[in-house]
Amino acid sequence: MNNSSIADLRTVSKKYTMGESEVFALKGLQLRIERKEYIAIMGPSGSGKSTLLNILGGIDIPSGGEVYLDGKRIDNLSEKALLEARRKTVTYIFQEARLLSSLSALENVLLPLAFRNSGSAGSKAKERARLMLEKVGLGKRAYHLPHQLSGGEAQRVSIARALMCDPLLILADEPTGNLDTKTGEEIMSLFGQLNSEGLTIVMVTHDPQKASHAKRIIRLRDGEVVEDSYNHKYGVCAVD
Ligand SMILES: Nc1ncnc2c1ncn2[C@@H]1O[C@H](COP(=O)(O)OP(=O)(O)O)[C@@H](O)[C@H]1O
Ligand SMILES: [Mg+2]
Secondary structure (H helix, E strand, O other): OOOOOOEEEEEEEEEEEEOOEEEEEEEEEEEEEOOOOEEEEEOOOOOOHHHHHHHHOOOOOOOEEEEEEOOEEOOOOOHHHHHHHHHOOEEEEOOOOOOOOOOOHHHHHHHHHHOOOOHHHHHHHHHHHHHHHHHOOOHHHOOOOHHHOOHHHHHHHHHHHHHOOOOOEEEEEOOOOOOOHHHHHHHHHHHHHHHHOOOEEEEEOOOHHHHOOOOEEEEEEOOEEEEEEEOHHHOOOOOO
């Protein structure tokens, strides 16, 4: 059993240089995320939310500080080692489902494993893909093409695809930003279910209603954490 935090950012900064000017997207951020947490990241546009998610997921490298993922330092790894560290740990869900239009729902879900499996491993992967589609409530949509799915269904396919590699941590950047309120709520209850099954979720949202599903709410402004509190709905107290 691994007792370390699932993610730990220590004095993380991120500087972007645009010609002569420099932008600090993150300024000495300290953030520890424990296993099985469900966190909403809020804050105005440009406050560093996506940068934070990208650094947590090892997609972006910080300019300063240290990043630990599942107990392993990842900010100083080679590209290959970083890929390997990410592969088993973390997955991303975007605002758009990003499905391949010529593939069925099932084939889209299979994609993360498609290049690794053939023969009996392939049929195992297919079985798992079906299971993941059932988990997100789309067992009956396996052979639908993306254009035959609603926006909410497409997003659920992308969640099933994200679950294929059995991640510990889901990073979601405004996952309901393109969906109507009711469909967005359905995705939120799916996240709640996944979290209760043990997945750690970090979700960026502008919407206080969506954020209220999370157990901890972190607010950013100008690349700094300005609020970090636990959701009273779950009966825990705010932290310092
Ligand atoms: N690739 C980039 N190049 C230059 N500046 C960037 C880049 N990505 C983000 N920024 C800047 O960093 C700041 C934070 O951006 P971002 O993390 O995307 O904010 P948010 O997701 O909260 O809207 C913004 O000022 C943005 O303009
Ligand atoms: Mg953003």
